[in-house]
Amino acid sequence: MPRMGECPGGGRLHLCRKLAEVRGVPRTRVMAYRLRECEGGFSMNIKSLNRWLGALIVLTALALAWNQFAMEKSFVVDAASRLPVNTVDDRSSGGKSVAAVKTENGRFVMDCTINPGYEWPYCATAFELGRAPYGMDLSGYDTMTLKVAYEGPEPQQQVRVFLLNYNPKYSSQKEYESAKVQEIFYDPGRDKTLTVKLSQFTVASWWSNEHNISVQNAGLEFDNVVALQVSTGGKVVPGAHRIWVERIEFRGKLIAPATFRLIVIGLWMLGLIAYLFGYSVSTRRKLLATHRSRLSLQRLNEALQLEKQSLQHMAHRDPLTGVLNRHGLGEELLRLSAKGDKKLFPLSIVFMDIDHFKRINDGHGHGVGDEVLRGVAEMVQGDIQRDDLFARWGGEEFIILCPGTEPSQAQAMAERLRRAVSVRDWPHGLRVTSSFGVSEARAGEDLGESIRRADGAMYRAKQMGRDRVELHLVHGRGRDQDAA
Numbered sequence: 384m385p386r387m388g389e390c391p392g393g394g395r396l397h398l399c400r401k402l403a404e405v406r407g408v409p410r411t412r413v414m415a416y417r418l419r420e421c422e423g424g425f426s427m428n429i430k431s432l433n434r435w436l437g438a439l440i441v442l443t444a445l446a447l448a449w450n451q452f453a454m455e456k457s458f459v460v461d462a463a464s465r466l467p468v469n470t471v472d473d474r475s476s477g478g479k480s481v482a483a484v485k486t487e488n489g490r491f492v493m494d495c496t497i498n499p500g501y502e503w504p505y506c507a508t509a510f511e512l513g514r515a516p517y518g519m520d521l522s523g524y525d526t527m528t529l530k531v532a533y534e535g536p537e538p539q540q541q542v543r544v545f546l547l548n549y550n551p552k553y554s555s556q557k558e559y560e561s562a563k564v565q566e567i568f569y570d571p572g573r574d575k576t577l578t579v580k581l582s583q584f585t586v587a588s589w590w591s592n593e594h595n596i597s598v599q600n601a602g603l604e605f606d607n608v609v610a611l612q613v614s615t616g617g618k619v620v621p622g623a624h625r626i627w628v629e630r631i632e633f634r635g636k637l638i639a640p641a642t643f644r645l646i647v648i649g650l651w652m653l654g655l656i657a658y659l660f661g662y663s664v665s666t667r668r669k670l671l672a673t674h675r676s677r678l679s680l681q682r683l684n685e686a687l688q689l690e691k692q693s694l695q696h697m698a699h700r701d702p703l704t705g706v707l708n709r710h711g712l713g714e715e716l717l718r719l720s721a722k723g724d725k726k727l728f729p730l731s732i733v734f735m736d737i738d739h740f741k742r743i744n745d746g747h748g749h750g751v752g753d754e755v756l757r758g759v760a761e762m763v764q765g766d767i768q769r770d771d772l773f774a775r776w777g778g779e780e781f782i783i784l785c786p787g788t789e790p791s792q793a794q795a796m797a798e799r800l801r802r803a804v805s806v807r808d809w810p811h812g813l814r815v816t817s818s819f820g821v822s823e824a825r826a827g828e829d830l831g832e833s834i835r836r837a838d839g840a841m842y843r844a845k846q847m848g849r850d851r852v853e854l855h856l857v858h859g860r861g862r863d864q865d866a867a
């Protein structure tokens with residue numbers, strides 16, 4: 384388990400950084416993605432998402448409870464609200480009842496004398512909520528609480544409460560009673576408080592009849608209420624009547640619960656969309672980073688491959704001449720022998736040594752000596768056949784292995800090379816010669832033995848005056864020179 388602050392796979396990360404630095408691949412780009420992963424990532428983890436979700440759920444529950452049990456608005460009609468108030472009575476309809484209103488001890492007191500004269504005598508206290516065509520919107524209120532008292536000639540007295548709604552579809556500004564009359568009846572007694580729902584109001588049937596109201600317009604409407612009236616009952620007896628209005632309060636929700644729930648759902652949807660959007664952006668960034676990281680790793684891999692090839696090359700090749708070294712020769716020989724003896728034998732070995740090379744070094748310096756070594760290697764490389772293996776054996780010695788070549792053919796090739804070296808124009812007017820020993824390797828024989836024979840032949844060439852080719856043939860293939 385990685386400890387706090389440690390990266391998982393930190394060791395490998397360190398190695399990659401090192402390699403990137405060594406090969407010149409920018410570190411930030413190579414491991415950007417993994418580093419970012421290690422450093423905490425850029426996406427919201429499950430734990431913090433859960434915390435957010437929990438907080439939002441609690442917030443939602445609190446908001447719903449607040450809406451359910453609080454978040455209320457109210458509109459009060461009382462002496463302090465200073466609404467225009469007046470009375471209406473049946474004299475406007477040809478009756479003789481007389482009403483008057485005053486304010487007393489913070490209450491509206493309406494005194495009414497009901498006199499016979501009109502078929503439906505009445506008196507009412509009228510509160511003006513607006514002036515047609517502009518009334519007050521009470522549609523956002525749910526209940527109405529009435530603190531009203533009534534005294535009259537009979538013990539049981541009913542009041543009617545009217546809410547008059549103006550609508551140009553059926554109302555006219557000139558005719559006051561063309562506003563829709565919506566009513567409730569109840570017996571307030573002396574000191575009762577009553578709360579009713581606005582939905583308990585009904586549209587007065589006499590008003591619907593008088594105004595020939597269509598079914599479409601027959602429903603309750605409270606969005607443009609121009610007046611609130613507290614009136615005597617429907618069948619009222621003549622005599623003195625008194626109605627006190629202390630307080631009428633409308634209550635409702637600031638935001639209707641259904642609307643509030645819609646708002647909450649909408650906010651959740653918006654939040655979800657915002658989260659999904661953020662998530663998709665972060666995923667896209669992540670993918671991009673992964674892609675970039677993959678590219679960088681690919682580049683790093685290519686660099687490592689090149690490095691590997693170069694190391695392999697260095698292990699197999701002589702750095703001065705570029706031809707195979709002993710190790711490389713061994714590897715190539717193995718590769719060749721894997722093709723089978725038929726491809727390999729007859730196998731001839733040519734050992735080559737530059738004559739008096741020390742003199743060149745001593746006389747002209749190591750640089751010129753190196754130049755001669757490179758020139759010789761170049762000449763031989765350009766002359767031998769494709770399957771021949773050419774290597775620097777050490778110092779000024781070279782070896783050529785010629786698969787599928789008879790010793791006589793190898794001898795001829797050595798002779799050709801000897802001549803070419805000796806006639807070439809060398810730097811500083813040098814004359815360079817070389818000695819060759821040719822031998823044959825037999826199938827099943829230790830190759831070192833065959834090389835030693837070639838080396839021996841070359842040594843003989845040196846002894847016999849240098850700048851010549853000597854051949855060493857073994858028993859059964861003619862004469863064995865060592866034995867001779």
Ligand SMILES: Nc1nc2c(ncn2[C@@H]2O[C@H](COP(=O)(O)OP(=O)(O)OP(=O)(O)O)[C@@H](O)[C@H]2O)c(=O)[nH]1
Nearest residue numbers: 736737738739740741742744749750752753778779
């Ligand atoms: N410039 C140079 N000289 C080298 C290199 N490797 C070996 N030599 C030199 O090659 C010389 C070989 O000298 P010797 O072994 O005495 O042979 P030689 O002078 O060629 O004489 P013979 O072989 O008898 O003709 C030495 O002086 C080495 O220092 C090399 O990579 N570059």
